[in-house]
Amino acid sequence: xxxxxxxxxxxxxxxxxxxxxxxxxxxxxxxxxxxxxxxxxxxx
Amino acid sequence: xxxxxxxxxxxxxxxxxxxxxxxxxxxxxxxxxxxxxxxxxxxxxxxxxxxxxxxxxxxxxxxxxxxxxxxxxxxxxxxxxxxxxxxxxxxxxxxxxxxxxxxxxxxxxxxxxxxxxxxxxxxxxxxxxxxxxxxxxxxxxxxxxxxxxxxxxxxxxxxxxxxxxxxxxxxxxxxxxxxxxxxxxxxxxxxxxxxxxxxxxxxxxxxxxxxxxxxxxxxxxxxxxxxxxxxxxxxxxxxxxxxxxxxxxxxxxxxxxxxxxxxxxxxxxxxxxxxx
Numbered sequence: 001x002x003x004x005x006x007x008x009x010x011x012x013x014x015x016x017x018x019x020x021x022x023x024x025x026x027x028x029x030x031x032x033x034x035x036x037x038x039x040x041x042x043x044x
Numbered sequence: 045x046x047x048x049x050x051x052x053x054x055x056x057x058x059x060x061x062x063x064x065x066x067x068x069x070x071x072x073x074x075x076x077x078x079x080x081x082x083x084x085x086x087x088x089x090x091x092x093x094x095x096x097x098x099x100x101x102x103x104x105x106x107x108x109x110x111x112x113x114x115x116x117x118x119x120x121x122x123x124x125x126x127x128x129x130x131x132x133x134x135x136x137x138x139x140x141x142x143x144x145x146x147x148x149x150x151x152x153x154x155x156x157x158x159x160x161x162x163x164x165x166x167x168x169x170x171x172x173x174x175x176x177x178x179x180x181x182x183x184x185x186x187x188x189x190x191x192x193x194x195x196x197x198x199x200x201x202x203x204x205x206x207x208x209x210x211x212x213x214x215x216x217x218x219x220x221x222x223x224x225x226x227x228x229x230x231x232x233x234x235x236x237x238x239x240x241x242x243x244x245x246x247x248x249x250x251x252x253x254x255x256x257x258x259x260x261x262x263x264x265x266x267x268x269x270x271x272x273x274x275x276x277x278x279x280x281x282x283x284x285x286x287x288x289x290x291x292x293x294x295x296x297x298x299x300x301x302x303x304x305x306x307x308x309x310x311x312x313x314x315x316x317x318x319x320x
Contacts, residue, residue, distance in 0.1 A: 027083050028076070030095075034102050035075035039068055041106045041119045043057065044050045 050110060078123070082130060089137055089249070098126055140246060140271040169211045169236050170307040176216035177279060177286050177303060186281030187220040188230040188265050190245070191310045192274045196232055200268075204229050204243030211238055220279075230264065230276075235315060246271065250292060258294070265289045275310055277303070 057064060086095050105122045108114070131138065173189065180187045190196065205226060209215060211233065219241045220227045226242035233239065248254060248267035265276035270292040277298075278287045286298040288306055298306070 023087075024084070027087065028080055030099065031079035031083055032072070032076045034079050034099060035072045037102055037106050038075050038119065038123070039071045040054060041109055042116045043068065044054055044110060044116050 075123075082123075082126065085130065085134070085137075089134060094126075094129075098122075136246065137249070165236055166311045170304065170311065172211050172213045173216065173233070173277070173307060174300060174303045176213035177277060178300070179213065179217055180220055180279045181284040181286050184281060184284045185217070185220050185222065185279060186227070186261055187216070187277075187279040188245070188261050189216070189277040190230050190232050190243075190265075190268055190274050191277070191307075191314075192232055192234045192239075192272075193315055194234050195272055195274065196234070196239075197272075200243050200245065201232060201240045204232070204240040206240045207238045209238050211236060230268070248292070254294070262287060262289075262294065266292060266294050269293075273314075275306060275314075277306075 059065075083095050083098070086092070086098075101122050105119055109116055109119050177187070177189075179185075215238065216231065218224070219231055219238075229242035230245050231238060231241045232243055245264040245268040247260065247263045248270055250266070250270065254263065254266060259280075259282070261281065262278055265278040265287070266289045268274055269276055269289045273291075276289040278289060278294075279285075280287070285296055286303065287294050287296045288298050288302065289295075295302075
């Protein structure tokens with residue numbers, strides 16, 4: 001077992017912070033579009 | 045009434061009074077928040093296809109209902125069906141989210157009183173845990189130990205056998221000795237006590253970032269750290285390699301110094317901050 005070589009062998013996961021913010025903005029825009037559609041349709 | 049007339053009526057209603065504008069804006073906000081969390085949850089669980097189908101069905105449904113004389117309230121059936129599908133398909137993931145929120149509150153209550161530890165006792169616990177891990181590593185005995193701050197959900201504790209014993213390497217090694225009833229589950233350690241053993245942990249769903257050669261024990265060890273703020277110490281049955289999982293990440297080939305550092309951090313930082 002070669003501890004020195006492998007001690008920091010980490011499996012990183014997740015996105016960068018900036019990417020996550022843009023992802024949330026995208027999801028928010030999509031959610032808002034569908035929400036407006038819903039409210040308009042049920043009030044027709 | 046055609047679609048043009050319907051939209052014209054809606055616009056007249058929308059611009060009619062402040063109350064209507066406020067009511068419609070609040071409705072939009074409520075639906076937007078609901079859809080936001082629903083879409084984000086689906087994307088987090090690699091279900092982008094379901095999001096596309098959801099948006100398309102909402103657009104298509106809007107078209108059909110606008111052009112026909114159907115009751116427009118029927119439109120709400122589409123998001124309702126989606127919510128039911130989400131609850132049925134992702135019950136495990138939803139349960140984890142609920143656990144994660146519950147655990148924060150549990151930890152706050154549990155450690156509200158606060159108490160400090162005898163340094164000698166903590167050093168003894170640390171050396172006993174390390175000794176047990178290294179002995180099990182030498183003999184290729186599979187093991188999984190979860191270091192919690194008292195934030196483990198009762199469902200997980202109840203899935204095993206409650207022990208409530210002082211930490212000793214002999215007890216840890218006995219529990220994980222092959223062919224004993226509790227060896228296949230996880231041992232939960234809180235403070236200076238072994239709380240339970242033989243517990244079932246949720247498996248990690250992160251298939252992309254965990255190597256295929258890591259088995260169910262490692263996935264369980266990582267899985268519990270994805271949703272709850274705990275540290276898992278895992279000994280591989282195949283290779284004897286000791287791994288440390290924290291916040292959904294695994295660090296393999298832990299040696300004495302790494303284990304000591306992790307356990308020191310657990311006892312002197314994480315438990316202390318949980319008590320505050």
